[in-house]
Amino acid sequence: MKSVTPGRMERVLGPTEQVFYKVRQQRPFNVVITARLSGGVSEARVREALPAIQRRHPLLRANIPPRSPPRFSRANVPEIPLQVVPRESADSWLAQVQQQINAPFDASRGPLARFVLVQGDSHSELICGYDHLIGDALSGCFVLRDLLKAMEPGSNGPPPPLQDRPAYEDLIGPPLPGTGVLNTVVSRGSSVLMRASPVLNRLSARLDSTPETPAEEVRSGFAYRRVEPALTERLLALCRENKSSLHGLLGAALLVARTESLAPRKKPVITITSALDARERFGVGEDFGLYTTGKTHLMRLKAQEERWELSRRLRAPLVAARKQPLHLRTFRSAIEMSSRSVDIAAQPWMQRCTRLGLDSMLGLSNLGRLNLNARYGDLTLEGVNFSGSVASHFDIVLASATFAQHMDISFLYNPPLMAPEMAERIASRTLEVLNEAAR
CATH class of the missing domain: 3.30.559.10 (Chloramphenicol acetyltransferase-like domain)
Incomplete structure (x- = not known):
């Protein structure tokens, strides 16, 4: 070659x-x-x-x-x-x-x-x-x-x-003041914890009866759904009318579907992490590279909370983050510290600790309406699907893209944390919630 x-x-x-x-x-x-x-x-x-x-x-x-x-x-x-x-x-x-x-x-x-x-x-x-x-x-x-x-x-x-x-x-520019000191502390702490991890893994395993799947054997699952043009346009119009966004509505639908799938309890505690595009901020245009940040929310569904209210509650902090330069500097500081603790984060004992008090961890990445041509000579682009591997701490991630009035949605899930049948039920229920919002 x-x-x-x-x-x-x-x-x-x-x-x-x-x-x-x-x-x-x-x-x-x-x-x-x-x-x-x-x-x-x-x-x-x-x-x-x-x-x-x-x-x-x-x-x-x-x-x-x-x-x-x-x-x-x-x-x-x-x-x-x-x-x-x-x-x-x-x-x-x-x-x-x-x-x-x-x-x-x-x-x-x-x-x-x-x-x-x-x-x-x-x-x-x-x-x-x-x-x-x-x-x-x-x-x-x-x-x-x-x-x-x-x-x-x-x-x-x-x-x-x-x-x-x-x-x-x-x-992005320089990280927040004090990041260097924190990086040193995190690096040293990670080294100590890595040495202690064999013992901590054995101890945590005794407290958790869930069989552990070796990281190298974990593979991402994938479920696919497509929203037809009429419903897509209806949802977009209602998002404008209700002062929300499609991203917020998708997050709300996923959150409702996941909450209903959990064992009954008063108020499940769920995190939902949204990917945020930062290309416009830096003028990188259509370059190939990593130009996204993330924003995580800790969510408890309110009793009888209306879907559009939940959608607005998810949208508001994302809008604020896009307008705040400090968000990017905070992201840089956080990712620098994360680069020094990835090995610890992958340890079974740490993954168990991360989920303490949480019922589920969700992800959301919506590319929105793609600005692409439909015709390329004798070829017609009829749809675009976005999918990928899912990070180990997420139960399920919703990834969507809209083109030619069709919204393609992938549900990416971790089989050790979620059975394929459950992922399919959540995917179907998410679409049902979107249809309910459109009525």
């Missing part, structure tokens, strides 16, 4: 990238974006276009040699691989997504991305999978769009190559 090595990229991974690098060493941590296409898609057409998008996006031609500290390199990185499988049914792509979210990447060799073409006569799915440490979900949407542009008959390929970018945290 040929290598792609234009230019030179040598920089140490940023704090978020280092956290994800450590996570991926324990289990796959991938993002998968699927473009659903009508029209004839040949293997040769895709292969001819792939080098152009690899030249355009620097992180698609990077690897991470085994050095300390870990750093990106471009030494002898092969071309992006393409796998072609037949489209035996309209749902064939679902099995391929399931495989891609759980298949690890060889970071030392690279590249940290791959494509699958689920090929049919008149309809096909083009799947882009990549390691989360090199890109957020919107990154994959831009790459698929660039690939489709490069595949257009008579095309000169995607737009020109983009410049190398520094780590996301360098764009």
